[in-house]
Amino acid sequence: MATEENTGIGASVLRKEDRRFITGVGRYTDDIQVSGQTYAAFARSLWARARIDKLDTGVAAAMPGVIGVLTGAEMAADGLGGLPCGWLVKSKDGSDMQQPEHPPLAHTHLNFVGDAFAIVVADTEEHAQGAARALEQSVEVTELTPVVSLADATQSAPIHEALTSNVCYDWEIGDKAACKAGFAVADRVVEVELSNNRLIPNAMEPRAAIAEYSTGTDELTIHTTSQNPHLVRLILAAFVQLAPEHKLRVIAPDVGGGFGSKIFVYSEEVSVAWAAKKLRRPVRWTATRSESFLTDAHGRDHLTKAKLALSSEGKFLAMQVATKANLGAYLSTFASSVPTYLYGTLMAGQYATPAIHVEVQGTFTNTCPVDAYRGAGRPEATFVVERLVEMAARQLRADPAELRRVNFIKPDQFPYQTPVALVYDTGNYEASLSQALQHADYAGFAARQRAAEGRGKLRGIGLSCYIEACGLAPSQLAMNLGAGVGLWESAEIRVNPTGSVVVFTGSHSHGQGHETTFAQVVSSTLGVPFDQVEVVHGDTGRLDFGLGTYGSRSIAVGGSALIRASEKIIAKGKRIAAHLLQAGIDEIDFQDGVFSVQASNQSVTFAEVAFAAYIPNNVPTDEVEPGLAEKAFYDPENFTYPAGTHICEVEVDPETGKIDIIQFVAVDDFGEVINPMIVEGQVHGGLTQGIGQALFERGIYDDNGQLITGSYMDYCMPRADDLPNYVVDTTVTPCTHNPLGVKGCGEAGAIGAPAAVVNAVTHATGMKDISMPLHPEKVWRALQRKRRAA
Amino acid sequence: MNEFSYSRATSLRDAVRSQDKSGKAKYLAGGQTLLPSIKQLLDAPERLIDLSGAGLDGIEVGRKTITIGAMTRHADVAASAQVREAIPALADLAGRIGDAQVRNRGTIGGSVANSDPAADYPAALIGLCAIVHTNARKIPAEKFFVGLFQNALKSGELITKVEFEIPTGAAYEKFANPASRYAIVGVFAASFDHVMRIGVTGAAHFAFRWAEAEGHGLGVKDLSNVSLDQSRFNSDLYASATYRAHLVRVLTLRAVSRL
Missing domain, CATH: 3.30.43.10 (Uridine Diphospho-n-acetylenolpyruvylglucosamine Reductase, domain 2)
Structure with a gap:
């Protein structure tokens, strides 16, 4: 389908947005300057858990430059509602999950270090911060015993007085009895206890917001760093009740990375908007990096016990998983769904395991709320499945690739109903495994291992065959499972009289390159030159309602909406062309931007049809409405199921425990690919975050609930010199239920990589297990223990 | 701010x-x-x-010593042909401090005066028997570092230059903190004919000389039983005192083997 310039579907077109990003002329929230603007800073809890006894704002209000000090109590008095959680999960016994109050500004209790309790507005950032620090020092509190440890939280007294315990829900999926029966007949059972380390998102651009209130029109405009501006508007209107939806405009301009953390609605943008309305002044705020560490919703943080039952031939018979998931102090916007419907449902992995049962206790602790972070539930599920499978292979002394192969769901088994609710539409797991093994020269590993031994190094190779469910999601299915919003996507295509096209999408790009990919799709479909397609996103004032970008959904759902809108444009174009060419509508063909009469040499171009749509000289407007603009709302039929094999090869220095990743191969099946270069970039980013989780990253609170990894001096992000050159390739089984045959690629790297790394390191060292992140001392100590035991 | x-x-x-x-x-x-x-x-x-602008930068090579002005930037030491010729290990160390931005702004005098327990330069000062020159006096490196971020400088006293002895051979082994890239342990080994000198940074509250190891000579193959005072060793998220002590032994052997 690629056009002559090769800008069509399947072409590695350079990204349109990079010119402005690379030359430093992007327009991020913090770049926006507003006349009369003021600066906000937040007074935040220094304690993990405390009751506010007295908050006197007098001293802070009298400090230089301070315009207003607004507290949680005033916000409550103004009648503002709390921040809602958008997914109602039910426990095994049918009861609703427990939901603590989540006021945007705390006014009675402080529940984690960083919990905001007042907003200070001043003439400069320094003045605002000075007064906020003064409030933090002067607020009188009674310190309460915090609950920090996930392992102990369910037994501890509830951190929220209104709740009966720290258990948000006790959820399950799958058939427990069938699972038990599988274990009863098993020849071998493999058991493991795993932790999935807490991660801090670290988007390059910190969260920020600017709110302007017009006293003349009563309109409130908020620029903010959101992956999902319509959701911000909906929550501010319907739940917080700050302003009616038609008087609210939320704009997410250029956004510098999100990884999930910018889906959610936070205290700060709500408070900034409230303050702007109350003080009648534009109010701006940009998080410091320290605030980002403390308050951007964290990711992962699970403790899991899992076991796998196998037959004597190495067939998987049953799998049992019990997980404690840390939800933090409050329920963030989608927190409840991540360790349940985005986790338990993925436990089949790529395997035809007949019986699976998963139990999850969602748990409150006095820590930053935990919500979706790149992969969201699916990396945690893959880690459980792929560590179990790897350990099974080692215990059976079977080839890990072969054990996986014999248990794969076979290509002729699709559509495949898993024991945990999902129906996989298509896939060919053997194909990606074989290709990955070739790229990794799996057969040559033994020789490389011997060579490494000669150099005093321990070499290992590890596989991870992951699956993910993307393209969230069939709305009715999601809402039956407790989702509070539908998960379709909107698209509008407006054709200008000169034939250029503006595309409006409800999904949002914050690094993914939609302005390029979506332009490729529309350019290919309508035959309009690539550079004449403009993609608009991220502004509730310009777009139809949309659901933003997360869960690798944009091309599968938003792209499908574009196809539907394009089809409507072509249908109307044919009617116009029929008049222009004086032919019957059924005689008109459309291809490569040209409408033509079948079996004739008569034709008009797309641009000519666009012109005639707006200057309807030979088109009777009583038969064809003027104009050429169409909308579509696309609700997917099913999830999409990207899958693939990642292979990691490492060398461990036994003297220091330091790990070097020598090679990393990723072969992914994303279905059809629109822009291979962008997809490869997405895989690189995902792998790097996955390797970061395995080797480096962990958010750590001390026993008092203080975050001790609150800066880059202590929280280790992966860097280029920590990583090998990746070998990235794809296989293709087109998605069967969307018009582009696409599946989504944004999260795959982060989902597959951690297990591949840990499997490689345990292989190299002969350890049974080791917890992430694999810091050198931890590896060294494990080797010491092993040496002593031997 | x-x-x-x-x-x-x-x-x-x-x-x-x-x-x-x-x-x-x-x-x-x-x-x-x-x-x-x-x-x-x-x-x-x-x-x-x-x-x-105080005229405190510059590198001078003498017959037995190399002297680096206090305001000489790490990047200039790393790139200096004179340093690379006289003490390549010192240029190597300077080139591994922090990141490119730090190396282009940070100076040897600033680093030494700060006396960060995990800074790289102090290991070299001790390993190369350096003299710290101030506006008032000369202080041998071994007596300069006295505690956590503490040194022998008096209030208002200013480092003017650091004078290193040119060794017969030298090597720096650094085990970096994966997050901060400061030295968890850094060992600077130098030989002066048959005499060996070991400077250790990162491990303890301040850089120190590991004299007990020096006596084992250039051919040493095992330091596991050599005494190492761990009373003031650091312990943090990434490395316990025990692990640091182990690294001191491993890195010392590696550095000595390169002399």
């Missing part, structure tokens, strides 16, 4: 004269620790005296 006044000294005399009697003004010698500290409100000096 709090407000402060700024002045730029034009000479060593000017720099010394600009200092308050109380010693409250802070010297700015690259600012790669001081400025982040001020930004994070960990420090709030009222006055900064920038030394970058």
Whole structure:
């Protein structure tokens, strides 16, 4: 389908947005300057858990430059509602999950270090911060015993007085009895206890917001760093009740990375908007990096016990998983769904395991709320499945690739109903495994291992065959499972009289390159030159309602909406062309931007049809409405199921425990690919975050609930010199239920990589297990223990 | 960040004269620790005296020593043909400090005066029997570092240059903190004919000389039973004192094997 310039579907077109990003002329929230603007800073809890006894704002209000000090109590008095959680999960016994109050500004209790309790507005950032620090020092509190440890939280007294315990829900999926029966007949059972380390998102651009209130029109405009501006508007209107939806405009301009953390609605943008309305002044705020560490919703943080039952031939018979998931102090916007419907449902992995049962206790602790972070539930599920499978292979002394192969769901088994609710539409797991093994020269590993031994190094190779469910999601299915919003996507295509096209999408790009990919799709479909397609996103004032970008959904759902809108444009174009060419509508063909009469040499171009749509000289407007603009709302039929094999090869220095990743191969099946270069970039980013989780990253609170990894001096992000050159390739089984045959690629790297790394390191060292992140001392100590035991 | 006044000294005399009697003004010698500290409100000096125009930079090679001016940037030491010729391990060390931004602003005098327990230079100062020259006196490196961020400088005393002995051979082994890239342990080994010198940074509250190891000579193959005083060893998220002690032994052997 690629056009002559090769800008069509399947072409590695350079990204349109990079010119402005690379030359430093992007327009991020913090770049926006507003006349009369003021600066906000937040007074935040220094304690993990405390009751506010007295908050006197007098001293802070009298400090230089301070315009207003607004507290949680005033916000409550103004009648503002709390921040809602958008997914109602039910426990095994049918009861609703427990939901603590989540006021945007705390006014009675402080529940984690960083919990905001007042907003200070001043003439400069320094003045605002000075007064906020003064409030933090002067607020009188009674310190309460915090609950920090996930392992102990369910037994501890509830951190929220209104709740009966720290258990948000006790959820399950799958058939427990069938699972038990599988274990009863098993020849071998493999058991493991795993932790999935807490991660801090670290988007390059910190969260920020600017709110302007017009006293003349009563309109409130908020620029903010959101992956999902319509959701911000909906929550501010319907739940917080700050302003009616038609008087609210939320704009997410250029956004510098999100990884999930910018889906959610936070205290700060709500408070900034409230303050702007109350003080009648534009109010701006940009998080410091320290605030980002403390308050951007964290990711992962699970403790899991899992076991796998196998037959004597190495067939998987049953799998049992019990997980404690840390939800933090409050329920963030989608927190409840991540360790349940985005986790338990993925436990089949790529395997035809007949019986699976998963139990999850969602748990409150006095820590930053935990919500979706790149992969969201699916990396945690893959880690459980792929560590179990790897350990099974080692215990059976079977080839890990072969054990996986014999248990794969076979290509002729699709559509495949898993024991945990999902129906996989298509896939060919053997194909990606074989290709990955070739790229990794799996057969040559033994020789490389011997060579490494000669150099005093321990070499290992590890596989991870992951699956993910993307393209969230069939709305009715999601809402039956407790989702509070539908998960379709909107698209509008407006054709200008000169034939250029503006595309409006409800999904949002914050690094993914939609302005390029979506332009490729529309350019290919309508035959309009690539550079004449403009993609608009991220502004509730310009777009139809949309659901933003997360869960690798944009091309599968938003792209499908574009196809539907394009089809409507072509249908109307044919009617116009029929008049222009004086032919019957059924005689008109459309291809490569040209409408033509079948079996004739008569034709008009797309641009000519666009012109005639707006200057309807030979088109009777009583038969064809003027104009050429169409909308579509696309609700997917099913999830999409990207899958693939990642292979990691490492060398461990036994003297220091330091790990070097020598090679990393990723072969992914994303279905059809629109822009291979962008997809490869997405895989690189995902792998790097996955390797970061395995080797480096962990958010750590001390026993008092203080975050001790609150800066880059202590929280280790992966860097280029920590990583090998990746070998990235794809296989293709087109998605069967969307018009582009696409599946989504944004999260795959982060989902597959951690297990591949840990499997490689345990292989190299002969350890049974080791917890992430694999810091050198931890590896060294494990080797010491092993040496002593031997 | 709090407000402060700024002045730029034009000479060593000017720099010394600009200092308050109380010693409250802070010297700015690259600012790669001081400025982040001020930004994070960990420090709030009222006055900064920038030394970058005081004529304190430059590298001089003598017959037995190489002398580096206090305001010489890490990047200049790393790139210096003279240093690479006389003590390649010192150039190598300078090229591995922090990141490119730090190396282009940070200076040897600033680093030594800060006496960060995980800084790289102190290992070299000890390993190369350096003399720290100040506006008032000369201090041997071994007596310079005395505690956690503590050194022998008196209030208002200013480092002017650092004089290193040129060794027969030298090597620096660094095991970096994966997050901060500071040295969890850094070992600078140097040989002066048959005499060996070992400077260790990162491991303890301040850089120290591991004299017990030195006596085992250049051919040493095992240091596991050599005594190592761990009473003031550091322990943090990434490395316990025990692990640091182990690394000191491993890295010392590796450095010595390269002499």
